Amino acid sequence: MTTLTTSPAADVLERLFADAVRTGEAFRARMARTPAEGRDARGSVDSRAFYAAAKDTHLAVSRDTARLLYVLARSRGARRVVEFGTSFGVSTLCLAAALRDNGGGTLVGSEYEPTKAEAARRNLADAGLADLVEVREGDALESLAHDLPGPVDLVLLDGAKDVYLDVLRLLEPRLAPGALVVADNADRSPEFLAHVRGDARYVSSAVGDDVEVAVYTVG
Numbered sequence: 001m002t003t004l005t006t007s008p009a010a011d012v013l014e015r016l017f018a019d020a021v022r023t024g025e026a027f028r029a030r031m032a033r034t035p036a037e038g039r040d041a042r043g044s045v046d047s048r049a050f051y052a053a054a055k056d057t058h059l060a061v062s063r064d065t066a067r068l069l070y071v072l073a074r075s076r077g078a079r080r081v082v083e084f085g086t087s088f089g090v091s092t093l094c095l096a097a098a099l100r101d102n103g104g105g106t107l108v109g110s111e112y113e114p115t116k117a118e119a120a121r122r123n124l125a126d127a128g129l130a131d132l133v134e135v136r137e138g139d140a141l142e143s144l145a146h147d148l149p150g151p152v153d154l155v156l157l158d159g160a161k162d163v164y165l166d167v168l169r170l171l172e173p174r175l176a177p178g179a180l181v182v183a184d185n186a187d188r189s190p191e192f193l194a195h196v197r198g199d200a201r202y203v204s205s206a207v208g209d210d211v212e213v214a215v216y217t218v219g
């Protein structure tokens with residue numbers, strides 16, 4: 001029996017995945033109608049504007065990635081986790097469930113949108129995991145720049161793709177030897193991929209559903 005697969009966390013996770021499907025469909029239909037003048041040269045909406053428009057939408061990790069996060073955090077025996085991009089808390093719940101089953105710990109999450117951060121706190125409380133999680137509001141480049149729990153065992157990158165490398169560089173001095181860095185939609189952050197695949201301190205591999213998992217070998 002695990003925290004992830006039993007009530008209340010398993011029930012909350014099912015509810016969140018159902019919400020993610022419902023809100024995702026509505027969001028995609030709305031984005032398809034966004035006029036060309038709201039987009040940059042590559043046809044994308046600027047990332048701050050994009051996430052503001054997505055304030056009611058999960059953009060959650062997939063079910064496979066959610067389980068992968070639990071597996072990685074359990075196998076690493078993680079006690080300290082930092083998350084870039086919490087949204088409504090799907091990935092957060094899976095990582096916090098792993099912390100619980102590892103014997104406790106701390107997860108520091110980060111979220112631009114105050115309403116999402118508040119909802120994530122409620123969801124984690126419903127899942128019985130609130131005592132393990134602090135969700136910090138505001139830009140993660142500021143909120144994760146101070147007062148982090150010491151050596152970090154696992155980092156999840158799932159916020160704005162254009163700052164994955166900046167967030168990782170911010171956290172690098174705090175990584176534990178053998179820490180895992182997991183990035184969702186990593187193909188959309190070529191600078192991050194070049195860093196973890198080209199820097200001798202990391203061994204990195206693409207996994208499953210556009211996820212990159214790197215181990216920080218220093219220490």
Ligand SMILES: C[S@@+](CC[C@H](N)C(=O)[O-])C[C@H]1O[C@@H](n2cnc3c(N)ncnc32)[C@H](O)[C@@H]1O
Pocket residue numbers: 051052058059060061084085086087088089090091092110111112113116138139140141158159160163
């Ligand atoms: C892909 S969603 C995260 C999904 C979440 N990990 C899950 O599994 O449910 C990305 C979230 O990161 C937030 N975000 C993006 N850039 C951010 C930044 N610089 N600082 C804080 N939050 C950010 C967005 O508002 C959005 O809610």
